[in-house]
Amino acid sequence: MNKKHISEENLNFDMSSNVLKFLSEEQKEYIRNIMFSVNFSKGEIIFKQGTPMLHIVFIIGGMAKIYIEDNNNKNIVISLIKPGEIIGGPGFYTDYKHHFSVTALENTTACFIEVAAFKKMILESPEFGLEFIRYRNIRHINFYDKLRVTSHKQMNGRLAHTLLYLSDTVYHSNSFKTTLTRQDLADMSSMTKESAIRVLKSFKESGIIECQNNDFEIKNKTALKNILESG
Amino acid sequence: MNKKHISEENLNFDMSSNVLKFLSEEQKEYIRNIMFSVNFSKGEIIFKQGTPMLHIVFIIGGMAKIYIEDNNNKNIVISLIKPGEIIGGPGFYTDYKHHFSVTALENTTACFIEVAAFKKMILESPEFGLEFIRYRNIRHINFYDKLRVTSHKQMNGRLAHTLLYLSDTVYHSNSFKTTLTRQDLADMSSMTKESAIRVLKSFKESGIIECQNNDFEIKNKTALKNILESG
DNA sequence: GATCAACAATGATATATGTCAATTTATATT
DNA sequence: AATATAAATTGACATATATCATTGTTGATC
Missing domain, CATH: 1.10.10.10 (Winged helix-like DNA-binding domain superfamily/Winged helix DNA-binding domain)
Structure with missing residues (x-):
């Protein structure tokens, strides 16, 4: 895993393609300074279910799978994550744990933002909070669909x-x-x-x-x- | 269905037992003035999947079931709602549709708050927004558990x-x-x-x-x- | 108390799906 | 190219679960 700061092009790309685009210019600058990126090889775990949720993550290159791990080595793949997509799990502002694991399906670059910084953005900007609610709710809607298909x-x-x-x-x-x-x-x-x-x-x-x-x-x-x- | 304004006791009860307790006194007063309650008999539908989501609802008496309706008359009961609990589905700030139906399991009183007012609260008070995110995320965590049990x-x-x-x-x-x-x-x-x-x-x-x-x-x-x- | 409708229970049967073991194919490594 | 390793495929079989038909039970209504 290879940690480095983000190039400006990458960052702009990211910010325009997910919920971060609703931040002010100042906020974007702030995020730019504290975020870092890590490269993962195919098959490497980006984070693991059950571990503390210290960061909001988003993918700027490659692809990853989000999956719930069962006790018996049985997994449920919930979704695939592509560049630009953010991974802000339901541990945010609850138990601050990861409720799923994420693994790179190919060589993948992920950006990390501390959850405290993310929370700060929401407190500074309720519009951003609303957008984050929207993002979470869309996930939730997809989930309903998945439950329906899985059950019936x-x-x-x-x-x-x-x-x-x-x-x-x-x-x-x-x-x-x-x-x-x-x-x-x-x-x-x-x-x-x-x-x-x-x-x-x-x-x-x-x-x-x-x-x-x-x-x-x-x-x-x-x-x-x-x-x-x-x- | 029997529409009426809320008694003060009821309202205080509600507000202290769900996410509304994080509102300021002024905001509570505002909500108090615009909300209304409706009585439902056992078996009556409180709202129906697929219809426009005009209100955030919470239950102040009785009990209700939240369930996803399938095409084939097959339902998935997601959770039971007791007094004090709020029902703010994933349609909020997304497609503003109900993604599940809610039916009274016994005689039940429900309070309705317009979604616009709810949104206003979030914009006025980012702390409230954060608390709403927490509430939504807890729902999401429960959902993961349900998916795991259902699948495996x-x-x-x-x-x-x-x-x-x-x-x-x-x-x-x-x-x-x-x-x-x-x-x-x-x-x-x-x-x-x-x-x-x-x-x-x-x-x-x-x-x-x-x-x-x-x-x-x-x-x-x-x-x-x-x-x-x-x- | 009689009648009806909704709900609950049971058995027989069909079907969907998982398990296990064996074999083949692809992929990586030397 | 040869080998080792992981992934994909196939078949035989066991079992979990739905379906359908029938009967029993409860609770409401006249």
């Missing part, structure tokens, strides 16, 4: 949901190459990796998707959406 | 989770009488009502609980916790 859809529907998430939200394309393993796809869909593999195979056989190794192409998104809704 | 525990564990929630968080007693139906218990545990009945029966036969109709008694909480963790 069966495997085909759950995996369809995952593929649509990757296509629509993460890669913004019907064809994409991913560093996610089959286990990751399974962890996103609440099933075993064997089941994920079998469902993928059935989607391939139905002509709904193409996939070889980590290259995916969604051939029939309508069918996938129908499976999500009906399954 | 099987029926015994899920129903154990529900019974422990009722005992520890809702009724604060090892024995309680509830107005929840078996269907509600099932909706809290992500299973069918038949499955919920069967698991309850098995818990009874193991001597872990007693229950007749709506009277429950937890005889062996340790066992229940073990089932939650292992199941």
Whole structure:
């Protein structure tokens, strides 16, 4: 892990693409001075569930997965984080612990801002506080969707949901190459990796998707959406 | 539904038991003047998923269930709301829609505050904003727990989770009488009502609980916790 | 007290999904 | 290129859970 200060270009990029853009120029300058960045290699843990939450983190390069760890080595991948996105977990201003782990899916650069500084920004600027509430609420809405799918859809529907998430939200394309393993796809869909593999195979056989190794192409998104809704 | 202004006693009760207690006296007075209360009979809907979110609601008497409605008449009961608790869903400052429905489980009195007024409070008082963030984050943490149990525990564990929630968080007693139906218990545990009945029966036969109709008694909480963790 | 409707309980059965073991394929390392 | 390691795949099987049909029970209403 390689700690360094942020270049100005990077910082501007960050600040315009997440909740930090609502800060005043002075506040941005303040944040610029106290924040630092760290490079993580593929597979490295950025932070770990259960540890103290000392920083708000955001990703400025690469990609990371956010996941809840269970006692039995079973994980639930909640979302993937791309450059510009902020990770401000629910530990903020509550128990100040991380409630999920974050791991780099490829070489990834993360920025760290002390939680005290973040809190200071909210106290100085209630508009920023509101924007942070908005950001948290959007996360919460996504979560409701995930709970609904997890609780009441069966495997085909759950995996369809995952593929649509990757296509629509993460890669913004019907064809994409991913560093996610089959286990990751399974962890996103609440099933075993064997089941994920079998469902993928059935989607391939139905002509709904193409996939070889980590290259995916969604051939029939309508069918996938129908499976999500009906399954 | 019977709309009326709030008595002062009620209002003080409310304000001291939820996030509103962090308001200044002037702000409390302001809220007092614009809020109104409505009585709901058992089974009546307080608000419905998908409708515009015009108010922040809190319960000052009775009990209500918060639940996500699925397309197929399948519900997920997320939590039960008791007097003093506030319901400020994730639609606030996002899409201003209700992302869940709320129904009275018994005769229930609810207070309504316009979302604009709530927003005004946050802008006036960043401390209040922070407290609201805390409240939202606590909800989010509970949600993580629910997702974990739903995704990776099987029926015994899920129903154990529900019974422990009722005992520890809702009724604060090892024995309680509830107005929840078996269907509600099932909706809290992500299973069918038949499955919920069967698991309850098995818990009874193991001597872990007693229950007749709506009277429950937890005889062996340790066992229940073990089932939650292992199941 | 009779009747009705909602709720609860039970059994038989079908199905979805996980588990385990074995094999193949890809990826990294020397 | 050869080897080791991790990941992906497949099949056989066990089991958890939903579904459906039926019956019993409770509580409200006339």
